[in-house]
Amino acid sequence: MSVKCISTPSLSIIVPAFNASRTIVECLESIFSIQQILVETIVVNDGSTDDTLDKIRSVTPPALHSLIVISTPNQGVSNARNTGLKSAQGEIVAFVDSDDTIASTDFLDFYYHFSKSNCDVAIGGIKIKFATKNIELRQIPQSLSNIVTTGEDAFNILHRTETFTPLVFAYLWKKRFITQHKLQFQFKMSEDDLWTTTAICQAHSFLFTNHVHYNYVKRKQSLTGSNKASQLRQSCHYAVASELSSFVTYQNLLIKTKGWIACKILYLVCDVLDTAAALQTTATIPIEICNSAKYYIVNSQDVQLQRIGFIYLYRIKQFVKQGVGLLV
Structure with missing residues (x-):
């Protein structure tokens, strides 16, 4: 030093x-x-x-x-x-x-x-x-x-x-x-x-x-820019989604706040699955993460929030149908 x-x-x-x-x-x-x-x-x-x-x-x-x-x-x-x-x-x-x-x-x-x-x-x-x-x-x-x-x-x-x-x-x-x-x-x-x-x-x-x-x-050679499809990106985004899921579960927050964080969680899950597709692998996602996120989105009573959340839920469903994602 x-x-x-x-x-x-x-x-x-x-x-x-x-x-x-x-x-x-x-x-x-x-x-x-x-x-x-x-x-x-x-x-x-x-x-x-x-x-x-x-x-x-x-x-x-x-x-x-x-x-x-x-x-x-x-x-x-x-x-x-x-x-x-x-x-x-x-x-x-x-x-x-x-x-x-x-x-x-x-x-x-x-x-x-x-x-x-x-x-x-x-x-x-x-x-x-x-x-x-x-x-x-x-x-x-x-x-x-x-x-x-x-x-x-x-x-x-x-x-x-x-x-x-x-x-x-x-x-x-x-x-x-x-x-x-x-x-x-x-x-x-x-x-x-x-x-x-x-x-x-x-x-x-x-x-x-x-x-x-x-x-x-914004540089192409940054860590994020150079890891558009990598196991590092996949593992980090899954880890962040898991941490945020724990945060909304145990933190005393408004239901709307939990709904917006749930949208962020589902976005990260979509990115994990999208990366899996690019790597030609299958990503395993705990179904509880998606179900709890859906609960907060449905109960937020915020139309804008719900629209965004349902888009991510639909994308996850499509990934599962394609065999890219496995909910367990």
Whole structure:
């Protein structure tokens, strides 16, 4: 571990990095352009085999910034983020991927807006850059900006308005909230979906904002992009579906919230079966996962939610008929 220290930071930014030599300098420079507040950037070098570590050390943090570098064996993004969280000292936590950048002025505005609230979580806007050079802006409707709700209500509103994003870097998080609920990342794929779903639903208060603070580069060679049909994708999505099924079973949530999570579970089951079809194998799914999800969807009394859920249930039925899926 290498450290350049400052006083207790206001903000901790966690950056997992694996073979990120081509992008890590631009990423760090965008973070170091944040002014006026004390920022610690924790880079977890996740077993890189290129010169990522040299590139990190070539960047000198400016005044008000500290850079902490932790090198670990390669264990994946979830373990890297968890390692960063253990070291984080800031009141507020942000996650930045090593091949992305932040919009420093909007990020600072987002930080101030959130820090002045007593909320556990806040959502901002992200700019998605595709390999085709197309750009998509993902943010909440203007009518929601500055509204504070419970996390559970926020989760339902985001789904009803079709503006929910599972991407963890779209949000800012209070460290005390993360610690209180012992939040941890799990698995090598869809870790964001599991984290954001379970974390937001447990939040006492949630702040909606429209600050477009993050530049997300959608790359074909990313872990998700390069695993469109793989056993890794299949196993991770099945594991996330199972974790979410346990979460809705044991967590005291509104039936509508459980219904939206059930839709997410069925989506993941469909992806497991779709991957099985691509791999020319058969995926075995516990029928209880599908039945419990169906129960929450039917009893939600939300027509929009039911329409989405029934589409996934129909797809699963078709997969079973084709011999791709086996419900046991």
